[in-house]
Amino acid sequence: MLDKIRVVLVNTSHPGNIGGAARAMKNMGLGQLVLVQPEDFPSSEAVARASGAQDLLDRARVVDSLEEAIAGCALVLGTSARDRRIPWPLLDPRECAAHTLQQAEAGGEVAFVFGREYAGLTNEELQRCHFHVHIPSDPSFGSLNLAAAVQVLVYEVRMAWLSAQGQPTKREKLETTAMLNAQLATADELERFYEHLEHTLTDIGFLNPEKPRHLMARLRRLYGRAAPSKLEMNILRGILTETQKAVGRLSDKQGKS
Structure with a gap:
């Protein structure tokens, strides 16, 4: 046309x-x-x-x-x-x-x-x-x-x-993408994330299991307000996994030295 x-x-x-x-x-x-x-x-x-x-x-x-x-x-x-x-x-x-x-x-x-x-x-x-x-x-x-x-x-x-x-217009594309990404993480997925987060914070020395205070409770409220989607949860879990790998490599180097 x-x-x-x-x-x-x-x-x-x-x-x-x-x-x-x-x-x-x-x-x-x-x-x-x-x-x-x-x-x-x-x-x-x-x-x-x-x-x-x-x-x-x-x-x-x-x-x-x-x-x-x-x-x-x-x-x-x-x-x-x-x-x-x-x-x-x-x-x-x-x-x-x-x-x-x-x-x-x-x-x-x-x-x-x-x-x-x-x-x-x-x-x-x-x-x-x-x-x-x-x-x-x-x-x-x-x-x-x-x-x-x-x-x-x-x-x-x-x-x-x-x-x-x-x-579709740009807005329609954005709304479609938002819908695809809007599926919220389930309660059990959040629990696995909190467990993973706690272990990682312990590995890097940010959380003392003997004196945890209210750190994990505050973090639970933080991520609860954020209401992460399944996609966002996968990103967060990936960051935690790579953090643990980096800590492990650093520990190996220090042990060899």
């Missing part, structure tokens, strides 16, 4: 923004870049800003008009930072991503159209778009860098695409 989405930059004045847009696209898995009358392209500055996405620049199509850039597209979405006199269907980036995937799933080509750095798209250009897309930035400072605006839209598209593929 991502192969059906093209990013169209209209009359870009700074070549670095072209490179930055290409980098943003490649980060999110998009590969179609179309440039409408760029002021400076090809450019070494664009290559430098692309930072590894030069292949997108090499494949970029340079055309003479917006009509040519969006030819064959079933859905055209134009970005706009300003309210316009003529009312037009307006989407935010997340809604834009949802519409984009619906169209791409149906086999249609989609174009994201971005305007000039200093003025955006003209009213005439925006009227060629099915929807306008507005990034809800802070009204007191709403001017986004062109490459940053591209990054916002293609990020939302990728997140929508991942969701459509059934891939």
Whole structure:
């Protein structure tokens, strides 16, 4: 589906923004870049800003008009930072991503159209778009860098695409891992741990069996509050085992000397 989405930059004045847009696209898995009358392209500055996405620049199509850039597209979405006199269907980036995937799933080509750095798209250009897309930035400072605006839209598209593929979000992965690790150690496992802990503390000289005081009782309360899982209990038992091995090796060395 991502192969059906093209990013169209209209009359870009700074070549670095072209490179930055290409980098943003490649980060999110998009590969179609179309440039409408760029002021400076090809450019070494664009290559430098692309930072590894030069292949997108090499494949970029340079055309003479917006009509040519969006030819064959079933859905055209134009970005706009300003309210316009003529009312037009307006989407935010997340809604834009949802519409984009619906169209791409149906086999249609989609174009994201971005305007000039200093003025955006003209009213005439925006009227060629099915929807306008507005990034809800802070009204007191709403001017986004062109490459940053591209990054916002293609990020939302990728997140929508991942969701459509059934891939879990980072939070869902974390919750799944937590569930797997949340099986608590049983009472008998805790008792074996406390016995192991007491022997180890004795081996290293931290606990005097003749004068234990309340050390083990306090440690029981500590680990009881922690409610360790089975996985965590295995880690703790492993640490104790390796500690006992280290103490044994040290004792062997001292005996030989």
